[in-house]
Amino acid sequence: MRPYALTRGRTRHANGASLPLEALVQAVARPSVSDTPEQRRILELCADKFESVAEIGAHLKLPVGVVRIVVGDLMESGQVRVHGLTSPSSSPSISLSVLESVLDGISSL
């Protein structure tokens, strides 16, 4: 679907392809020499903080499709943790308690 040289020709990744734009990526390993330049940049950006898939794309000027695949690889190798994953099979619904917190939060701005 999305051919990219950056991702060594792979167009889909079991983990990465369906990552939500707002999923938060946290690096749990330092970049190493065996990582690709894109892997390294993502690990550096997400060191000590959470960055969403969308923010990684924006900051590193990489298309979202590329970010998803590279993050998917980093997940698989255990170099990043990804938070806020929605289950692709079931339609995700947000709990009322979360909605209440969001409402209170926005109202207090």
Place this chain on the structure above:
Amino acid sequence: MAFPPSDLAAPVAEVPEQVVAPTVVKIVVAGGFAVGKTTFIGSISDIEPLSTEAAMTEHSLGVDDAGGVSDRKTTTTVAMDFGRIGLPGNLWLYLFGTPGQDRFLFMWDDLVLGAIGAVVLVDTDRLEQCFPAVDYFESRGIPFVVAVNCFDGVAKHHLEDVREALQVPPHVPLLYTDARSRAATKQALVNVVRLAMERAKAEAQPVG
């Protein structure tokens, strides 16, 4: 459990591994091209609105400029603007703007999956631009509000006239907004979340 800012704390040798990840939620901001989506997002976002690119392969079938029928794959790059608001309770609310052209409707599924709901921004001078967005959210049962952007704070049309023109069903909230105003944006978002809560409560009721 909240900890005070640690500016004054002694140097920390090891960063604690288990910093709790924020809970992420999102609201989609839709509407026609140049209706003020990025301004709307920027009026309330903690970060300057960012832009990210989604490249995609489009299968287009149509009549080309020379009058022949074309059937070709083209790779299109679509820019999406977004912002983020940190809320108490370790919540991050993302606001994603939809790419401004109707022909990118197909990629909204990606944006909308898991969203609380949506704001459809309307410019009353170009009402027809928001038809695709209204249809899209209506057909997918996604909670949404229609926010009429009043440039210069002047409401040119009565809301009920807009409702009729757009054929927005009575259950969809319609309100005035000003994309530049933090207070107005906040109000629009509050309406979306309230609507999503009503929906969630109704769905939780056992069906008789």
